[in-house]
Amino acid sequence: MPGMGEGLVVARGLRKSFGAFEAVRGIEVEVAEGEVFGFLGPNGAGKSSTMRMIACVSPRSAGELSVLGRDPDREGPRIRARLGVVPQLDNLDIELSVRENLEVYGRYFGLSRRHVRAKAGELLEFARLTDRADAKVDALSGGMKRRLTIARALVNDPDLLLLDEPTTGLDPQARHLLWERLYRLKREGVTQIITTHYMDEAEQLCDRLVVMDGGVIVAEGSPAGLIERWSTREVLELRFPSDAAPPVAELQPHAERVELLPDRVLLYVPHGERAQAAVHAAGVRPLSALVRRSSLEDVFLRLTGRTLVD
Amino acid sequence: MTAPISGLTWLLPAGSYAGRARMLLLRSATASRRTWPAVVSGFAEPVFYLLAMGTGLGALVGTLPGPDGRELSYAAFIAPGLLAASAMNGAVFDATFNVFFKLRDSKLYDAMLATPLGPVDIALGEIGWALLRGGLYATGFLSVMAVAGLVTSPWALLALPVALLVAFAFAAVGMAATSFMRSWQDFDFVTLAVLPMFLFGTTFYPLSVYPPVVQVVVECLPLYHAVELMRGLTTGAVHWGMLGHLAYFVVMALVGVVFAARRLHALLLR
Structure with missing residues (x-):
């Protein structure tokens, strides 16, 4: 053709x-x-x-x-x-x-x-x-x-x-x-x-x-290009008690973007550990915190505004 | 099989025939090495009917007038009917139950369409297999008839190619019908079509037992035409009118193949 x-x-x-x-x-x-x-x-x-x-x-x-x-x-x-x-x-x-x-x-x-x-x-x-x-x-x-x-x-x-x-x-x-x-x-x-x-x-x-x-x-x-374009280098995952609403407003200034999921809050940040320290200094006390590299899943969340569901 | 079909291609969607229908025969032959009990039962069924009805019931019935008025033993009367019915049953079973399974459950035809094979290859290959099986049954049953002394004319040799044509026509129409079925429940309609034909299509008694109105209805049934052909050939009562019965099946086969291939195309190439 x-x-x-x-x-x-x-x-x-x-x-x-x-x-x-x-x-x-x-x-x-x-x-x-x-x-x-x-x-x-x-x-x-x-x-x-x-x-x-x-x-x-x-x-x-x-x-x-x-x-x-x-x-x-x-x-x-x-x-x-x-x-x-x-x-x-x-x-x-x-x-x-x-x-x-x-x-x-x-x-x-x-x-x-x-x-x-x-x-x-x-x-x-x-x-x-x-x-x-x-x-x-x-x-x-x-x-x-x-x-x-x-x-x-x-x-x-x-x-x-x-x-x-x-x-x-x-x-x-x-x-x-x-x-x-x-x-x-x-x-x-x-x-x-x-x-x-x-x-x-x-x-x-x-x-x-x-x-x-x-x-x-x-x-x-x-995959790497998409992560770079649509996400940050690292992600800080925070879990909060299920009976209290997560303090999204307090978290907002410490991340490029905050994603609220049913079971956890994702903070898109260049440096996960630095962000974790900053959040702690601001008085936020999550049940648990996890720093990980950004993945395509984060790109997906960003692009479609939801988690992968069947 | 290729020659008459190439003339039909204008009736069929483009790109749907790779000329490799024989590969489906190869596949069926390979698969049937494990399913031989089904083949044996297909052969045995009409023999059982012949024994039960021909010898059992026949002892009470005595003789019946054949196609040319000659008296026939009851077994000799129903044997050609059973021959026609076994060609129908084998072909319909293959083209409905087996085809539906491959179409909906095992998705076998979808797998085939990922190769150069097209819907016409599938239709011809599957109908061809039903025809081969029908031919095998017919050969077996004709041999039984010959051994039992129920064949009274050398014309009976032609019953074999006629059985193939009958099987082809029933398989083609059966496959076309299967393409409309949505669930296994719909197969009750197959039984509903085949069983009355088997019982009332003059397999077991002559057409003359019916009142004239019912006779016309029975004369429309495909099995009636198959029985007429078989009864004429095995008793040697051959006449030109039999070409009309043959024409019935030629038309039925052609309409069935075109319909089946078009429906498969629509179902598989969405």
């Missing part, structure tokens, strides 16, 4: 509506080759709708979209042949074994029997499922299923990997193993687009991300 730039994915004024409801309300996105790009936002922000349009399984309602240099509306099957898709919910073939899931899926791409057999062995190794190769999918744990779904998405050696909330519902060990595998793919040069509502995941994995809310992009940048 001429004039659409060089990115693997380029969206201009992209919109998606379902009847009267507009899930995506005009977004601009450009994903470069080799990059890990994130869509961050609460449920209902329009992340998954955007991902489905990029995956060529949901026609756009308006705007322009180019994926791998082609128009999904006209060349969907051709683009899909070069994509790897990890959906939000595992949709493995439960009537097939672990190995058959990889082999049969590879055949859908038109790959030869010999090729998929070798590839399946390789991917089982990658997903650490070699010893479960002949098990039924139902017998796998949540983490194993997720790894198998990711392995399946790699069966065609995709140019672009789309991961929709890859670690939702996994325990910490399983998440870290997955992150490690995704990082390995990044080093191998696989471009990835990830949606998540986990801030730590976005900080761990993404080179660049956009924050979506209500179908629009509210901020864009690298």
Whole structure:
């Protein structure tokens, strides 16, 4: 598509509506080759709708979209042949074994029997499922299923990997193993687009991300860049007894910004310990105080004015 | 399967056919290695009916006039009806219950659409599998009929391709109907459509038992046309009018495939 730039994915004024409801309300996105790009936002922000349009399984309602240099509306099957898709919910073939899931899926791409057999062995190794190769999918744990779904998405050696909330519902060990595998793919040069509502995941994995809310992009940048732009270096978290209103007025002068949460008060400050001393000197006595580095979660709070809720 | 379909592509949404429907057959064949009891039961059902009704009830009934007026044993009369019904049952079961599960519960078709496969590949592949299974059942049942001496004409060999066409048509329409179902409760309607057809579609007695008005209603049912075809072929009472019955199924199959593919497209590519 001429004039659409060089990115693997380029969206201009992209919109998606379902009847009267507009899930995506005009977004601009450009994903470069080799990059890990994130869509961050609460449920209902329009992340998954955007991902489905990029995956060529949901026609756009308006705007322009180019994926791998082609128009999904006209060349969907051709683009899909070069994509790897990890959906939000595992949709493995439960009537097939672990190995058959990889082999049969590879055949859908038109790959030869010999090729998929070798590839399946390789991917089982990658997903650490070699010893479960002949098990039924139902017998796998949540983490194993997720790894198998990711392995399946790699069966065609995709140019672009789309991961929709890859670690939702996994325990910490399983998440870290997955992150490690995704990082390995990044080093191998696989471009990835990830949606998540986990801030730590976005900080761990993404080179660049956009924050979506209500179908629009509210901020864009690298995780560090976003924190620098929208938050302070440190955050002082104070807890107060639940029966008394926190003394917000007294805290205000000591912070660049004060965020009142149901269970605690956040003070956005350049130096946490200095702020803590100043608050103490002003006679404020919280139940507990904690100084931490600013995170994407703080950016999110700032941008959307609320905590992440499901 | 490709040739007649490529002529149909103008009826179907663009980009919805990758020409790889056979990969779904491969998938079903792989999966069926673990679900062979279902295949066996599909074969056994009409045989059980033949034994119970043909030999049991048949002893009381005696003989009935066949399509050409010749007297037939009751077993020889109902066997072609059961052949037609088993082609229908196998195909409808595959195209409704199994397809609904993959569409709504296991989201298998969503997974397939993340590959170059399109809704037309899925529709053809699934209907094709239902047809293969129907063909397998028909072959088995025809063999049983031959061994039991219930086949009286070499025309019976044609009953096999006819069974495939019947299975194709029922699978296509069944799949189209499944695309409208919202929950497992809706499957009671499938039973409500299939069971009366099986019982009243002249499987067990000739059309002449009905008053003229009811005869017209029964003549509209697809199973009636399948039974007529099978009964004519296995008894050798072949006539030109059977082309009309065949045409019924050709139209039913084409309408079903186009409808099923369009509905899948609308459901999966939102």
